[in-house]
Amino acid sequence: MNLPIARLSEPRCPGRNDVCPAGHERERGIVMVLVLWVIVVLTTMALTFTHETRLSAKMAGFQADNFEADMIARAGLRQAMILIREDLYKDHADSIERGTIFRFDPTDRYMYDAGNECWAHGGERREDLYTDKEFGGGYYRVTVRDEAGKLPLNGKVAPESFQRLLMALGWEEKEALVVAGAIQDWRDADDVPTENGEHGIRDTSTEAAFYNPRQSTRDLERFGPEYLCKNAPFSTTDELLMVRGITPVVYFGEDANDNGKLDPNERDGDRSPPLDNGDAFLQKGLRDYVTVYSGAVNLNTASFEVLYAILYPLVADEAEKMAQNIVKFRDGHDRIPYTDDDQPFRSWDNNDEDDIHFDKIDGVTPELIQKLQQSDVATLRSDAFEVTVLGEYQDVQKGYRAIVTRQWLNEERLPLFGVDTNLVEDLEQVQMNVLVFEPIYNAGDQFSQSVDRASRRRAERSHRRFRRL
Numbered sequence: 001m002n003l004p005i006a007r008l009s010e011p012r013c014p015g016r017n018d019v020c021p022a023g024h025e026r027e028r029g030i031v032m033v034l035v036l037w038v039i040v041v042l043t044t045m046a047l048t049f050t051h052e053t054r055l056s057a058k059m060a061g062f063q064a065d066n067f068e069a070d071m072i073a074r075a076g077l078r079q080a081m082i083l084i085r086e087d088l089y090k091d092h093a094d095s096i097e098r099g100t101i102f103r104f105d106p107t108d109r110y111m112y113d114a115g116n117e118c119w120a121h122g123g124e125r126r127e128d129l130y131t132d133k134e135f136g137g138g139y140y141r142v143t144v145r146d147e148a149g150k151l152p153l154n155g156k157v158a159p160e161s162f163q164r165l166l167m168a169l170g171w172e173e174k175e176a177l178v179v180a181g182a183i184q185d186w187r188d189a190d191d192v193p194t195e196n197g198e199h200g201i202r203d204t205s206t207e208a209a210f211y212n213p214r215q216s217t218r219d220l221e222r223f224g225p226e227y228l229c230k231n232a233p234f235s236t237t238d239e240l241l242m243v244r245g246i247t248p249v250v251y252f253g254e255d256a257n258d259n260g261k262l263d264p265n266e267r268d269g270d271r272s273p274p275l276d277n278g279d280a281f282l283q284k285g286l287r288d289y290v291t292v293y294s295g296a297v298n299l300n301t302a303s304f305e306v307l308y309a310i311l312y313p314l315v316a317d318e319a320e321k322m323a324q325n326i327v328k329f330r331d332g333h334d335r336i337p338y339t340d341d342d343q344p345f346r347s348w349d350n351n352d353e354d355d356i357h358f359d360k361i362d363g364v365t366p367e368l369i370q371k372l373q374q375s376d377v378a379t380l381r382s383d384a385f386e387v388t389v390l391g392e393y394q395d396v397q398k399g400y401r402a403i404v405t406r407q408w409l410n411e412e413r414l415p416l417f418g419v420d421t422n423l424v425e426d427l428e429q430v431q432m433n434v435l436v437f438e439p440i441y442n443a444g445d446q447f448s449q450s451v452d453r454a455s456r457r458r459a460e461r462s463h464r465r466f467r468r469l
Contacts, residue, residue: 062396069138069398073391076140079129080387081404084119084144085430088383092408092429112380113146114300114344115337119385120144138393145338147403148382149301150291151309153240154233156376158313159184159194165309169284179245185211185229186243207231211244234292246286253285293384293403293435296377300330300344301337310377314368322363329361345380348373383407384435390443399443403436 091111115121122130122142130142151157151165159180166176174197181196185207193199193210203209208225209217215226227244240246254262262282265272289305297310307323315322332341348369350357358364372378383406390399409429415421 065394065396066398068136068393069391069396071391072136072138072140072393073389073398073400075135076130076133076142076389076391077387077400077402079122079133079140080119080142080144080385080389081432081434083122083129084385084404084406085432087113087117087119088406088408088430091381108346110346112300112344112346113148113298113382114342114346115146115331116340116342116344120146120338121340136393138391140389140391143388145386145388146298146301146382147291147384147386148294148296148298148379149303149306150289150294150297151306152294152296153183153237153290153292154187155295155297157310160313161309164312164319165289165305166286168305168308169286169289175245179243179250182211182244182246183240185231187230187233189231191231237287237290237292240286240290249283251286253288254283255285291384293405294382296379298379298382299326299372300342300380301382303327303337310372314371314375318363322361322368325361325363348380388440390440397443399440401436401438401440402434405433405435407431407433 091109113119122128122144130144132139132141151161162183163173163176163180166179167173171179178196178198181194184194188194191206191208193202193204193207202213207229208220211227211229212220212225215223230239230242234240238251241248241251284305289303297306299307302310304323304327307326308319311319311322327337328335330343330345331337332339332343334341345358350359358369359366385404387402387404388399389402390397392398407430409431411429414429415426417424417427421427
C-alpha cells in the first residue's frame, strides 16, 4: 500500500485511517513555545534599545548642560577681568568716563588696591556682579583675592618671616625654624646652609653635605646628593612640596574639602584619607598664604598671619599686637575683609587727607611705616589676583581657578597704529594676562545652595525664550 510521504511520520490511531489528534496538539505546543521565546527575545531587545536610547539622551543632555555650565563659569571669569582692568584705568587714565561698568569716584585717583574696590566685591550694592549673577539660564559666583596679600616666596623677605608665618599657622618654634631655613636655602643662590638650629650637629661646608648627613663626602662626589636645593627662585607655590620638611598636610592643610571645619576623617591621623596630625585643631595650609606672583605684601589685603610675619623682623614681640590692630582698623566695623566698609590706606604719606591713615592705628609709628616702605617688603597696591569662579546650569556645576595679572602701558610704549599694528585691541593701555587656569574638581561642594529658587526659575524661563528667538 502506498501512503503519502508526508504522513509516514505522523502517529495514527488504531483501526482508523485519520491521523491521531495528539499529534496536532504536540505541534501546536511546540509552535506556542517558539512564539513565546521569540516574543521574549524581541521584548528584551526592545527594552535594551529603549534603555540605551534613554541613556544616550541623558548623556547628551548632561554634556549640553556641562557645556553651558562651563561657558557660564568662563563668563564669570571674564566679568572679574573686566573689573580688574577698569580699576587700573581708574588709577592711571586721564579720564575715566569711558562707559565703564563701575561708576568710579572721579576724585579717587590714588595708586592703591583694597578690598572695598570694584575688583574685590563685584560692583555697587544695588547690582552685585559676582554673587549668584544670572547669566544664560544659570548662575555664576566669583571670588577675587589679591595675590599681594600673601607672603612672596621670591620677594625680599627675611627667613625669619617664613618661620613666623609657620608659627602663626600652628607650627612649633623649633620645627618652623628648620623648615624656614630649608625654604631660604632652596630659593637663594649661594651654597651655604642657612642657620636653622641644627648647625651644631651637621656638616655646614655645603648645602649638599648639610641636607644629606647620611651620605659621605665620597658618595656625594660619586653619586650626587639625594636631596638637592634649587638655589633659584620658586617657579610655583607647589614647588614647596619639594622642600625638605614640607609635607602635603603642611602645604595643603587639613581642610581637604574647604568647608572651614575639621570633619571626622580630617582629625583621625592616618586611619583614613586625607592625612592629618590627629588633633582637634584645624591646621591651615601654607599654600593659601604664599605666592610667586607678587614681590611685596599689600597692607590693605594681607591677613593677620602675613602681617605678623613681615612685622616681626622689625618690631619683634610687638608684631602680634600691631598686626591685630592693623587688621582691626583696616577691615572696618564689620571686622570682615573685602567688604564695602573697609578702610584702605590710599597713600604712604597721607596726602589724600581722608583721616584713614597709619597714624590712627595704636602702636604704628611713622618710623615703622618708613622702614616698611623702604624695605620693599610692603606695598599698597597689586597687579596679580586670584580669581575663583563657580558656574551652575541645570544642577551641573563647573569651577575654575585663575591667576590674572595686569600691566599699565604708557602711551610711548604702545605700538603705532598702521605701522606696528593694524589691530585696535593692541592699543589698549591695560595689558591683561591669565597665568594660571585650572579646574576646581569639587565645584559642586563649594557652590552655595542659598540661591533663591524663584530667581533660578526666572533665569531658566528667560534663557528658554532667548533660545527660541
